[in-house]
Amino acid sequence: MTAAAIPAPSPATTGEQPGVRLARSRRNAELSLLLVAMVLVAAYGAMVEAKVLDTVTADFWMPAAALTAVFLGLHLVIRFLAPFADPALLPAVALLNGIGVGFLRRLDLGSAAPAEREDLAIFAGTGGRQLAWTLASVVLAAGLLALMRDHRSVSRYAYTLGLAGIVLVMIPAVLPSRFSEINGAKLWIRVGGFSIQPGEFAKLALLVFFAYYLVRKREVLSLASRRFLGIDFPRGRDLGPVVVVWLISVLVLVFEKDLGTSLLYFGMFVVTLYIATERVSWLLIGLVLFFGGVYLAYVLGDLVGGPFANFYLRAQIWLDPFADPYNDGYQLVQGLLALGTGGMFGAGPGGGQPGLLPEVQNDFIFAGIGEEIGLFGLSALLVVYLLIVERGLRAALAVRDSFGKLLAGGLAFTLGLQVFVIVGGISKLIPLTGQTTPFLSAGGSSLMANWLLIAVLLRISDGARRPVTGGGGKAARPSGGPPEQLHGAPTEVIRP
Numbered sequence: 001m002t003a004a005a006i007p008a009p010s011p012a013t014t015g016e017q018p019g020v021r022l023a024r025s026r027r028n029a030e031l032s033l034l035l036v037a038m039v040l041v042a043a044y045g046a047m048v049e050a051k052v053l054d055t056v057t058a059d060f061w062m063p064a065a066a067l068t069a070v071f072l073g074l075h076l077v078i079r080f081l082a083p084f085a086d087p088a089l090l091p092a093v094a095l096l097n098g099i100g101v102g103f104l105r106r107l108d109l110g111s112a113a114p115a116e117r118e119d120l121a122i123f124a125g126t127g128g129r130q131l132a133w134t135l136a137s138v139v140l141a142a143g144l145l146a147l148m149r150d151h152r153s154v155s156r157y158a159y160t161l162g163l164a165g166i167v168l169v170m171i172p173a174v175l176p177s178r179f180s181e182i183n184g185a186k187l188w189i190r191v192g193g194f195s196i197q198p199g200e201f202a203k204l205a206l207l208v209f210f211a212y213y214l215v216r217k218r219e220v221l222s223l224a225s226r227r228f229l230g231i232d233f234p235r236g237r238d239l240g241p242v243v244v245v246w247l248i249s250v251l252v253l254v255f256e257k258d259l260g261t262s263l264l265y266f267g268m269f270v271v272t273l274y275i276a277t278e279r280v281s282w283l284l285i286g287l288v289l290f291f292g293g294v295y296l297a298y299v300l301g302d303l304v305g306g307p308f309a310n311f312y313l314r315a316q317i318w319l320d321p322f323a324d325p326y327n328d329g330y331q332l333v334q335g336l337l338a339l340g341t342g343g344m345f346g347a348g349p350g351g352g353q354p355g356l357l358p359e360v361q362n363d364f365i366f367a368g369i370g371e372e373i374g375l376f377g378l379s380a381l382l383v384v385y386l387l388i389v390e391r392g393l394r395a396a397l398a399v400r401d402s403f404g405k406l407l408a409g410g411l412a413f414t415l416g417l418q419v420f421v422i423v424g425g426i427s428k429l430i431p432l433t434g435q436t437t438p439f440l441s442a443g444g445s446s447l448m449a450n451w452l453l454i455a456v457l458l459r460i461s462d463g464a465r466r467p468v469t470g471g472g473g474k475a476a477r478p479s480g481g482p483p484e485q486l487h488g489a490p491t492e493v494i495r496p
Contacts, residue, residue: 026087027079033091034075038068041098044349048106051350053117062122063105066131067098070138077142081149082462086391089461092384093439093454097134097447099381100440103369104130104361106350126361126442133444140448141455151404151460155212162209168202169248169265173255183359184310185258185434197436199261200449203268203414204456210269211406213241214276218402222277242285245269250293257310259294260421260433266290267417272410275396311431318431331358335367335426346374361442363434367426382423385438389416392457398464408460411453 042064049056071094078085105127109117112125122128148154154161172180172187180186189196214221221241249266253259270286301312313328321329321336334357341347354360354368370378392412396405415438422437424430436446 025079025083027075027083030078030087030090031075033088034071034094035068037091037095038064038071038098040095041067041102044099044102045105047348048102048109048350051348052106052109055118057118059122063101063127063131064098066122067094067101067134070135074138074142077145078458081145082458084462084465085458086395086461086465088387088391089454089458092388092391093451096381096384096439099369100365100437100442101127101130101134102349103127103365103440104442107354107361107368109350110355130442130447133447136444137448137451141451144452144455145459148456148459151399151407151456151463152401154208154456155403158209158212161205162213165202165205165209166248168198168205169252171198173252181257183363183434184314185261186256187258187261187434195445197443197445200436200445201452203264204411204449204452206265207268207272207407207410207414210272211403211410214272214406215402217241218276221273221282222279239285242270242273242282242289246286246289246293249290250297253294253297253311254307257314258434259311259314259431260418260425260435263290263421263433264414264417264435268410268414271413271417272406275406275409276402314431318428321428331364332426332428332432334358335364336428338364338367338371339427342371342374342378344375346370346372346377348372362436363422363432363441364426365441366423366437369440381440382419385416385419388454389413391461395457395461395464399460400464404460404463408457408464411457415450415453 042061045064046056046060049060071090075090078090105120105122105125108120108125108127112120123132171189175186175189177186179190180188182188182190187197187199189198245266249262252265253262256262266286267290270282273282273286274280297308297311298315301308301310301315305312317324317329317332321332323329325333338352338354338357342352346352349372352368352371354371357364357368360368366378366381369381373380389412392408392415396408396412399405399408418435418438421430421433422435425432425435436443438446438450
């Protein structure tokens with residue numbers, strides 16, 4: 001064989017990694033999308049004023065300008081601290097947050113005296129408080145990005161966070177109703193004029209623990225004992241963790257009187273378990289356990305009452321809200337009427353009657369907005385939520401360590417599940433829940449917790465999108481991160 005016929009050594013035969021084109025940070029794309037989102041928020045505010053005030057004031061742009069300044073500040077933080085983060089996450093969340101602030105200000109304009117509407121300050125009322133909470137939440141998210149330079153570092157505190165999450169979940173259940181109950185659900189801690197929903201922060205702490213625990217135990221949990229109908233089911237001895245989380249979720253359902261919170265905690269554990277083991281059997285077992293527990297609670301509520309009575313009443317309202325449309329079923333009936341009145345295109349921003357909806361600023365904000373922007377507008381909002389979830393799952397697929405995969409996947413699914421239980425409740429798909437619509441509903445607890453969730457996703461996506469190789473063909477590491485996963489497993493490298 002001549003020298004010309006001898007093939008050149010490939011990177012695989014020499015042990016060298018092939019060169020990888022340097023990834024672009026896409027921060028300019030993020031900036032462009034963010035500015036477009038803020039233009040939409042400003043346009044929404046102008047249309048609200050035109051409908052409610054019959055004029056557009058000279059200050060209509062001020063809430064949008066304040067939001068733009070806040071989000072541009074976070075954009076600069078991302079540009080320097082997480083330059084390879086997903087460019088679509090911040091604009092999508094900013095759009096939802098801006099629409100939420102705009103709608104809450106629309107409620108303030110509608111409830112104010114006609115002579116005071118044009119002079120309503122941007123930080124006045126529920127919309128003003130939400131604007132202030134947005135500022136605090138974005139600053140908190142920026143602080144988390146500055147402190148957590150590598151998402152793997154948080155796994156050092158997994159057991160501490162797990163314990164803290166359980167404590168936060170249980171505090172409202174053991175408090176007297178006057179300190180924790182609102183609209184029948186015990187999800188709050190209320191002291192004087194201050195209130196906080198600890199479960200919003202508990203979900204983040206528990207997800208870190210779930211991800212860490214399942215990375216360490218996934219090999220054991222992946223073992224199958226028998227195959228039934230083409231599905232490998234786990235060994236009986238490995239059902240312990242699922243049963244424990246199931247019992248906790250049932251206790252939440254019974255003593256905190258909220259189906260949505262119970263479903264959220266159990267669902268995020270089962271889905272994280274499925275991501276870790278890739279076994280459909282865990283999903284089937286989770287569905288059987290959860291719906292079995294819900295049905296048992298419903299039957300006991302009918303026969304025994306006591307702590308099961310509240311869930312039984314909510315289930316009865318769900319089955320037939322028009323049986324008592326002026327009392328127990330009033331909220332759900334008004335929500336359904338609002339959605340029906342909105343039709344395909346809605347009454348226009350500011351053209352509805354959201355004041356007829358109880359708790360429209362919290363639980364039923366999706367129905368209030370739906371009356372004014374219609375089915376098309378609501379579908380657009382759901383697509384934005386879907387985009388956030390999809391980008392979170394994409395970060396989970398691309399990140400090179402198992403802990404990051406489980407954490408990002410769990411965070412993305414949790415956000416999507418929370419939207420599902422809210423939209424399912426107001427549309428009568430499932431019984432009503434006490435959950436808030438992420439980034440839309442009024443409330444500092446929900447807003448802060450969900451912005452922290454987005455900050456973690458930004459950090460994970462930054463690690464996932466960084467170039468795999470650096471100069472000289474050596475594997476690059478995320479800035480500030482150790483060469484191996486903190487849970488002891490070797491780092492998984494995605495080769496081109």
